[in-house]
Amino acid sequence: MKRILPMIVQDFKLLLRNAIFWVITVSLVVIVIVVQFLVPGDFSVSGVSLAVYGFSEEIPGAKTMEDAKAVEKYVAETGSAGIINESGKLTLLHTGLSGKAATVLVSSVMPSEALPQADIARLRENPRTAAQNLRLMPMFICFEAIVLGFLMTAVLMLDEKKEQVLRAYRVSPGGTLRYIISKTLLFSLIGAVYALFMAVLTVGFAFDWLQFILLSLLGCALYTLLGMSVAVFFKDISGWFFVAVVILAINMLPEISFSSPSFSPGYLTAIPSYKAIFAYEEILFPTGKSLVDTYILLGAETAAAFALCSWLVWKKLLHAGKEA
Amino acid sequence: MIYVEHLYHDYSGKGQFAVSDVSFGIEKGEIFGFLGPSGAGKSTVQNILTGLLKLQKGTVDYEGLSVSKLTPAFFNRVGVSFEQPNLYLRLTGFENLKYFAGLFSVPTADVMKLLDRVGLREAANRKASEYSKGMKQRLTLARALLNTPDILFLDEPTSGLDPTTAAGIRDLILEQKKRGATVFLTTHNMFLADSLCDRVAFINGGKIEAMDSPANLKLQYGKRAVSVEYTDSGKLASRVFDIEQGCLELAQFMKTVNPRTIHSQEATLEDIFIRITGRGLTQ
Numbered sequence: 001m002k003r004i005l006p007m008i009v010q011d012f013k014l015l016l017r018n019a020i021f022w023v024i025t026v027s028l029v030v031i032v033i034v035v036q037f038l039v040p041g042d043f044s045v046s047g048v049s050l051a052v053y054g055f056s057e058e059i060p061g062a063k064t065m066e067d068a069k070a071v072e073k074y075v076a077e078t079g080s081a082g083i084i085n086e087s088g089k090l091t092l093l094h095t096g097l098s099g100k101a102a103t104v105l106v107s108s109v110m111p112s113e114a115l116p117q118a119d120i121a122r123l124r125e126n127p128r129t130a131a132q133n134l135r136l137m138p139m140f141i142c143f144e145a146i147v148l149g150f151l152m153t154a155v156l157m158l159d160e161k162k163e164q165v166l167r168a169y170r171v172s173p174g175g176t177l178r179y180i181i182s183k184t185l186l187f188s189l190i191g192a193v194y195a196l197f198m199a200v201l202t203v204g205f206a207f208d209w210l211q212f213i214l215l216s217l218l219g220c221a222l223y224t225l226l227g228m229s230v231a232v233f234f235k236d237i238s239g240w241f242f243v244a245v246v247i248l249a250i251n252m253l254p255e256i257s258f259s260s261p262s263f264s265p266g267y268l269t270a271i272p273s274y275k276a277i278f279a280y281e282e283i284l285f286p287t288g289k290s291l292v293d294t295y296i297l298l299g300a301e302t303a304a305a306f307a308l309c310s311w312l313v314w315k316k317l318l319h320a321g322k323e324a
Numbered sequence: 325m326i327y328v329e330h331l332y333h334d335y336s337g338k339g340q341f342a343v344s345d346v347s348f349g350i351e352k353g354e355i356f357g358f359l360g361p362s363g364a365g366k367s368t369v370q371n372i373l374t375g376l377l378k379l380q381k382g383t384v385d386y387e388g389l390s391v392s393k394l395t396p397a398f399f400n401r402v403g404v405s406f407e408q409p410n411l412y413l414r415l416t417g418f419e420n421l422k423y424f425a426g427l428f429s430v431p432t433a434d435v436m437k438l439l440d441r442v443g444l445r446e447a448a449n450r451k452a453s454e455y456s457k458g459m460k461q462r463l464t465l466a467r468a469l470l471n472t473p474d475i476l477f478l479d480e481p482t483s484g485l486d487p488t489t490a491a492g493i494r495d496l497i498l499e500q501k502k503r504g505a506t507v508f509l510t511t512h513n514m515f516l517a518d519s520l521c522d523r524v525a526f527i528n529g530g531k532i533e534a535m536d537s538p539a540n541l542k543l544q545y546g547k548r549a550v551s552v553e554y555t556d557s558g559k560l561a562s563r564v565f566d567i568e569q570g571c572l573e574l575a576q577f578m579k580t581v582n583p584r585t586i587h588s589q590e591a592t593l594e595d596i597f598i599r600i601t602g603r604g605l606t607q
Contacts, residue, residue, distance in 0.1 A: 003426060003427065003429065005426070006422065006423055006425075006426025006427070007423070007426065007427075009423075010412070010415065010419065010422075010423040010426075013414075013415060013419060014412065014414050014415065017414040018414070159414075160412075163410060163411065163412065163413055164406075164408065164410035165410045165411060165412055167376060167406060167410050168404070168406070168410050168411075168424065168464075168467065169427075170375070170376060171374050171375065171376065171399055171402060171404040171477075172396075172399050172424060172427045172428070173396040173397055173398075173399045173400050173427055173428055173429060174396060174427045175396035178427075
């Protein structure tokens with residue numbers, strides 16, 4: 001740690017002297033202002049629409065169709081959900097509902113005495129009442145504060161390439177691991193501080209700080225490592241920029257699931273930000289759900305990213321034969 | 325200390341060798357000059373020796389340790405100064421040195437004293453991006469000296485420097501030799517090589533063409549003669565005397581004229597280089 005600290009301090013100084021860092025910082029402040037003062041607290045978000053067939057009574061909020069085929073057609077055309085009741089046997093039609101959302105949907109059309117005894121989960125148990133504008137914060141924290149390391153570590157690394165300073169680093173006792181660890185620690189700390197500021201300035205102080213910091217550190221470390229792993233392939237910012245934008249756009253796709261929790265196909269849940277965004281929601285607006293699985297998964301992903309990043313930085317930047 | 329045998333390097337992978345069958349050894353405390361024009365293969369050899377380039381073929385040993393097996397800890401003993409200054413341009417000169425000093429696990433020099441030694445004390449708190457090329461060059465050299473290295477690699481250390489500053493750098497390199505450091509000096513500056521090096525190797529087209537002490541090379545390839553400039557009937561004239569067989573003729577001539585200047589006709593390293601390779605050092 002004694003020899004990593006000067007590297008962290010040096011990277012922090014470079015960060016403070018980089019215009020992109022201040023642009024990101026200002027954008028975080030703008031987000032806080034917009035959420036607190038410009039977005040109303042009671043705007044409505046439309047939920048999933050439901051088509052049903054075969055129920056003797058009208059289901060509140062659901063559209064009753066004339067036959068099963070009409071339900072299928074409606075689901076296919078609108079991307080919503082449908083339930084067909086054939087003599088008590090329920091068939092759920094959907095285009096990508098999470099397991100929990102499917103259970104909730106089915107249970108909502110069943111009389112309580114007819115509900116199966118097991119495997120029923122509720123998305124939010126006694127949720128803390130929160131204004132809709134504040135419910136946007138998990139999304140903003142995930143896609144601004146947490147990805148700060150992804151962007152800034154690449155900017156610093158590409159500057160180092162441009163200034164050829166990595167050649168000097170390679171003939172020092174620095175080594176690959178210290179290079180990676182110093183940057184990861186710095187951006188994990190800065191990202192976690194930014195995330196905390198965003199949360200405190202909007203939601204307030206009433207949340208589990210320990211879990212919040214743990215989640216932020218893990219998330220920031222993961223994205224910093226991914227940022228370095230991508231940046232090693234590029235010589236300058238102009239080449240890297242397009243790829244970074246595409247990656248960040250893909251990373252933001254779980255926003256769809258966050259806005260419409262019923263839409264959670266596998267390819268979205270596999271994106272690390274999917275777990276992070278719902279974990280932030282749980283921490284800021286707790287329902288009592290355990291996040292241990294999320295931490296284990298994020299921890300495993302961070303460990304894998306560290307291994308990949310170490311290999312790539314060594315192979316592409318700091319290994320003999322690379323004229324960095 | 326450093327042993328290089330049958331070193332080859334091929335950037336293209338098509339048998340076009342930038343360095344071909346290069347062999348030499350450098351003893352502890354020696355200043356070894358690698359002299360050659362741009363593109364001769366000097367920097368390629370230095371880059372292989374410092375581990376920046378992969379060893380493709382041949383042997384490079386540091387007291388029995390192969391360059392391909394060097395660990396980061398080895399670089400606690402090494403200092404490298406590059407021809408193209410490579411610095412953190414957004415950091416000050418002081419911050420640049422402080423950062424690199426933090427990477428070593430051996431005691432390092434006082435950063436301010438080192439900056440003072442290379443004439444950058446006044447500019448210590450200015451960003452490196454505001455430095456002139458010569459200042460960047462000096463800062464790069466100072467960085468190479470941070471860990472008081474046993475082995476020092478210097479690539480064109482006086483390139484782009486004014487004569488006074490270059491003389492200061494030359495003295496600094498001699499100081500390193502006095503304290504026992506081994507210096508591998510890559511340059512096309514014949515005067516620097518002549519004044520500093522215990523031995524020099526001429527490299528041309530990736531091959532070593534000659535290797536010896538500057539004095540021996542001059543003896544081997546130079547001409548022992550003296551040129552006298554004198555006035556004759558109010559006009560300036562000159563005459564060259566071959567002194568291989570003695571100075572009698574020269575002595576007798578001197579009694580008869582009013583000499584203005586007397587110069588030995590000793591060959592410079594550049595003269596010898598041209599004679600051996602057929603091309604100049606600055607080509």
